[in-house]
Amino acid sequence: MSKKYLIYPFLLGCILCCTSCFDILEEINMNQDGSGHMLVTFNLSKSKTKLASVMMLDSINGHKVPSEDDINEALKDVVDHLEKTKGISNIQNTKDFDDYIFTVSCDFKNIESVNGIFKDLIEKQNTKGATNFATQNFSYDGTTKTFQRHFNYDDSIKKSIYHLSREDRKVFEDASLIAIYRFDNPVKSVSNQQAKVSPNKKAVMLKVDALAFIMGEQNVANKIQLTN
Amino acid sequence: MKKLFLSIFAFCSILALKAQDLAAKIPANATAVVTIKGKQITDLVSLEEFSNSKIGKMLGKELARESKEKIGTIKDLGLDFNKNFYYFLEVNEGVFTNCFLIPLQNPQGLLNMMGESEKERIVTENGLSYFQDDYDGTVTLWNDDSLLLLFAKDQSSEYDYYDDYGYYDELYGNDYGNGATEEAVEVVPAEEPTYSLEAEDIIIEDVAEDAVEEAIDAEQEVIGETVIESDSYAEPTATTDNYYNDYYNSEEYKKQQAEREKNRQEREAKRAEKRRELVKISLEKAKTIMNGGYAQRSILRNPSYTTMIGNGQEEASIWVNDFGRIYKDAMPQSFYGGAMNPYSFIDIDKIYGGISIAAKLDFEEDHAAIKTVYTVNEELAKIYKPMYEGTFNKNFTKYINEDRLLGYWSLNMSTEGVLNAYPDLINMLFKTEGEKSYGDIVALGTDLFSILIDEEAAAEIVRGDMLLVLTDLAERQVTYTDYEYDEDYNYKEVEKTKTETVPDFMFMFSSEQKGLFDRLVRIGLREKELASMGGMYQIVKMPKSSPFDLYVMFKDNTVFLGSSKNDMQAIANGTFSSKLSSVHKRTMKKNVTSLFVNGKKIVSEIPVDSYPSELRGKVAFLTDNTEDVFFNFEKIKGNQMKGEMIWNTPTEGHRNSFAYFINMIDALME
Numbered sequence A: 001m002s003k004k005y006l007i008y009p010f011l012l013g014c015i016l017c018c019t020s021c022f023d024i025l026e027e028i029n030m031n032q033d034g035s036g037h038m039l040v041t042f043n044l045s046k047s048k049t050k051l052a053s054v055m056m057l058d059s060i061n062g063h064k065v066p067s068e069d070d071i072n073e074a075l076k077d078v079v080d081h082l083e084k085t086k087g088i089s090n091i092q093n094t095k096d097f098d099d100y101i102f103t104v105s106c107d108f109k110n111i112e113s114v115n116g117i118f119k120d121l122i123e124k125q126n127t128k129g130a131t132n133f134a135t136q137n138f139s140y141d142g143t144t145k146t147f148q149r150h151f152n153y154d155d156s157i158k159k160s161i162y163h164l165s166r167e168d169r170k171v172f173e174d175a176s177l178i179a180i181y182r183f184d185n186p187v188k189s190v191s192n193q194q195a196k197v198s199p200n201k202k203a204v205m206l207k208v209d210a211l212a213f214i215m216g217e218q219n220v221a222n223k224i225q226l227t228n
Numbered sequence B: 001m002k003k004l005f006l007s008i009f010a011f012c013s014i015l016a017l018k019a020q021d022l023a024a025k026i027p028a029n030a031t032a033v034v035t036i037k038g039k040q041i042t043d044l045v046s047l048e049e050f051s052n053s054k055i056g057k058m059l060g061k062e063l064a065r066e067s068k069e070k071i072g073t074i075k076d077l078g079l080d081f082n083k084n085f086y087y088f089l090e091v092n093e094g095v096f097t098n099c100f101l102i103p104l105q106n107p108q109g110l111l112n113m114m115g116e117s118e119k120e121r122i123v124t125e126n127g128l129s130y131f132q133d134d135y136d137g138t139v140t141l142w143n144d145d146s147l148l149l150l151f152a153k154d155q156s157s158e159y160d161y162y163d164d165y166g167y168y169d170e171l172y173g174n175d176y177g178n179g180a181t182e183e184a185v186e187v188v189p190a191e192e193p194t195y196s197l198e199a200e201d202i203i204i205e206d207v208a209e210d211a212v213e214e215a216i217d218a219e220q221e222v223i224g225e226t227v228i229e230s231d232s233y234a235e236p237t238a239t240t241d242n243y244y245n246d247y248y249n250s251e252e253y254k255k256q257q258a259e260r261e262k263n264r265q266e267r268e269a270k271r272a273e274k275r276r277e278l279v280k281i282s283l284e285k286a287k288t289i290m291n292g293g294y295a296q297r298s299i300l301r302n303p304s305y306t307t308m309i310g311n312g313q314e315e316a317s318i319w320v321n322d323f324g325r326i327y328k329d330a331m332p333q334s335f336y337g338g339a340m341n342p343y344s345f346i347d348i349d350k351i352y353g354g355i356s357i358a359a360k361l362d363f364e365e366d367h368a369a370i371k372t373v374y375t376v377n378e379e380l381a382k383i384y385k386p387m388y389e390g391t392f393n394k395n396f397t398k399y400i401n402e403d404r405l406l407g408y409w410s411l412n413m414s415t416e417g418v419l420n421a422y423p424d425l426i427n428m429l430f431k432t433e434g435e436k437s438y439g440d441i442v443a444l445g446t447d448l449f450s451i452l453i454d455e456e457a458a459a460e461i462v463r464g465d466m467l468l469v470l471t472d473l474a475e476r477q478v479t480y481t482d483y484e485y486d487e488d489y490n491y492k493e494v495e496k497t498k499t500e501t502v503p504d505f506m507f508m509f510s511s512e513q514k515g516l517f518d519r520l521v522r523i524g525l526r527e528k529e530l531a532s533m534g535g536m537y538q539i540v541k542m543p544k545s546s547p548f549d550l551y552v553m554f555k556d557n558t559v560f561l562g563s564s565k566n567d568m569q570a571i572a573n574g575t576f577s578s579k580l581s582s583v584h585k586r587t588m589k590k591n592v593t594s595l596f597v598n599g600k601k602i603v604s605e606i607p608v609d610s611y612p613s614e615l616r617g618k619v620a621f622l623t624d625n626t627e628d629v630f631f632n633f634e635k636i637k638g639n640q641m642k643g644e645m646i647w648n649t650p651t652e653g654h655r656n657s658f659a660y661f662i663n664m665i666d667a668l669m670e
Helices: A003-018 A045-054 A068-084 A111-129 A155-162 A166-172 A210-214 B002-020 B038-044 B047-052 B054-066 B108-113 B116-120 B155-164 B167-171 B175-187 B207-224 B238-249 B251-291 B303-309 B323-330 B348-352 B378-387 B394-399 B415-430 B439-452 B455-461 B514-526 B565-573 B582-590 B599-605 B613-624 B657-669
Strands: A023-030 A036-043 A088-096 A101-108 A138-141 A146-149 A176-182 A187-190 A203-209 A222-226 B032-037 B084-092 B095-103 B123-125 B128-132 B139-142 B146-154 B195-197 B316-320 B356-363 B367-375 B407-412 B465-485 B491-510 B530-532 B537-539 B551-555 B558-562 B591-597 B629-634 B640-648
Touching: A036 B465, A045 B465, A045 B491, A068 A088, A068 A101, A088 A111, A101 A111, A111 A138, A146 A176, A155 A210, A166 A210, A176 A210, A187 A203, A203 A210, A203 A222, B032 B038, B032 B303, B038 B084, B038 B657, B047 B054, B047 B657, B054 B657, B084 B323, B095 B251, B128 B251, B139 B251, B146 B251, B238 B251, B303 B316, B303 B356, B303 B367, B323 B348, B348 B378, B348 B415, B367 B657, B378 B415, B394 B465, B394 B491, B394 B558, B394 B582, B407 B582, B415 B439, B415 B455, B465 B599, B491 B565, B514 B530, B514 B537, B514 B551, B551 B565, B558 B565, B582 B591, B582 B629, B599 B613, B613 B657
Parallel strands: A023 A176
Antiparallel strands: A023 A036, A036 A101, A088 A101, A138 A146, A146 A222, A176 A203, A187 A222, B032 B084, B032 B316, B084 B095, B095 B146, B123 B128, B128 B139, B139 B146, B316 B356, B356 B367, B367 B640, B407 B465, B407 B591, B465 B491, B491 B558, B530 B537, B537 B551, B551 B558, B591 B629, B629 B640
């Protein structure tokens, strides 16, 4: 397995070990020309005392507990991968082992560059797990001013949680996935019923419960129509 | 004269009783023996009671399913629960023989459990019935009152499989192994760039190194006879492709392949023959064991077994024979004495020789106990002894209040003894004869260690006795970072608080070096790592994730590290209210290490929300049914070390501790 994918087992390890709530924030600021800035934040702060205790152990509930070195290595691999991805620049990352907050941010030339980050991983997963995840996560049509967050739910997500013990599943009960997209042009409409448009019409926020997302009851897919 | 006759009578009675016991069928050279005493257990919980418990019913259902409804309860199995059940392991020349000896009331229950195909294979001869698995040789053999299950595995043949991958070929420098390496390294032009990450338009800069790695990979492919698929991001270029194709199509490679295949088939034939031989031996061995053809040499004549296990009232026991002999028996002679032994530079007999273990499980009315005796050889015992000759600081017990005690862990070692013994121990292990001996080098290292380390001075800093005490579970406010969003979904980080339950603790160790402590404190204060608080010091710079504050102090030749400000202040002011029973004081003093868990207090003080949801409704039940747990490890006496784990159980509602465990499983399964 390529080192660049170490971040995923690491995150799963962290999440399964922390036995409490966590947030994953996906934030995109889109410019009119299709370029923009992306920030992904993993906030495990609410579980920091448990994490601090758990990280003294080698494993918990049969899951390996990543060390600080593992986390640093995983973040380095992410940055290395981003650096090698076409159209991605200004890569920054922060790690706070006191509060257990980790961020990765970058500028992108166009939204296709962001798709390029995960393309390999998704393709591999689809081949290996016979799943049907879309390799295109985002799209932006400059002529129609349409921004789309794509996501095909696959039953394998539900199945994978059934493989976890009842105790391990609880970690997703208070967890959230939050997506915030900001635009220069005002938002005309959004397709996802749960998404909220800001009063100035220039930002959209979508908060999804992790467990509902895993069970396929809530989805992050959204089509955002901007005014010309 | 009367006494003599009585003694002879008693001796004969014991022998007669033993003769009926299946232990008489266990050979004297058994490596390990496990005993479960049916009578002792069924006296605690009858078969009917067990069958009516939830776990018993579950087992009954499973038996009914397996036997196609011919058997409904564990009683129907036809086992004789008034006798002892045994498992033993015999190890010889790398062959591990596992054997179960089970007393039967009648063999009908066993026949009911068998499938038709198994019944068809039953052979009956000389009052014995058996069938054997053709492939792995497992023997199921029985007569009217005993059942024997035996399976053997030849671990020595495990090493043969390395041959299939050319491991030994390479190790001993066979021509084709080395040739492949040389050729592979020569052919690949290491200085030319040969790889590109086409999918991502990224060129690997350090190509020379990669090319060499690929050449080594190619050699491994030759050895492993497997084709490794190239990674999606590292497609080989035409140059490398040609190299692979040329190599794999070459006559030399094909010749090597043919030779290797021939050798593999020969080895496989030998292994199959060995397997067939083992199947045959297994059957003969099973018959010999069942017939008890070695009454004079049964395990009952093994002094180590009889001394360590005896004839006590425990419900189950485990005995493991001389570890040194096990090691020798487990290794094939060619390996043990030969160049392949990876531990030839260590005197294995010094570490394992004369070591044996016996453990007994005992269910009493108000507690269950596992008592372990660990016997070591005289030389090792002599080295270990000073390590465990610690002196426990009586002052520690002045700073415990039993009313708030959740648990403790005490250690009573001697730092000076450990530092003195360490070089002797290392020297003893490495003092071997022969070319591979590192004895002199290691002795040089340990001598230098002894010169550099002043054992007495080190023991003044940390004497070796220490105590960790867990006190109240306290609710504490802990901070965490969250986000607040404005109406345009811009957010800012905000610090919020939540309540978490964490235990307070106090750690103490004896030290005579107050000067060193004071010096460290002065540095800590100067660097603003510590804050003075009237005789004690708070560690200021704690990680934000720490749910507690930490305080340090030196008093009465004791270093204190604790999380409770109140307790630390009380100790500093001399107002700590102590209370500890003499049982705990004695336990800490006489044992090398002891662990105590106040189960009832912990269960009752953990907030209900912290329990798994399925247990939240049972907290009151758990509180009523949880008692203390002790673990103690005694100081070395003679050449024996003894450990015990005692699990106290409530008597109300439970006839004895075994019934307690059955009842608890029942309650938690609801």
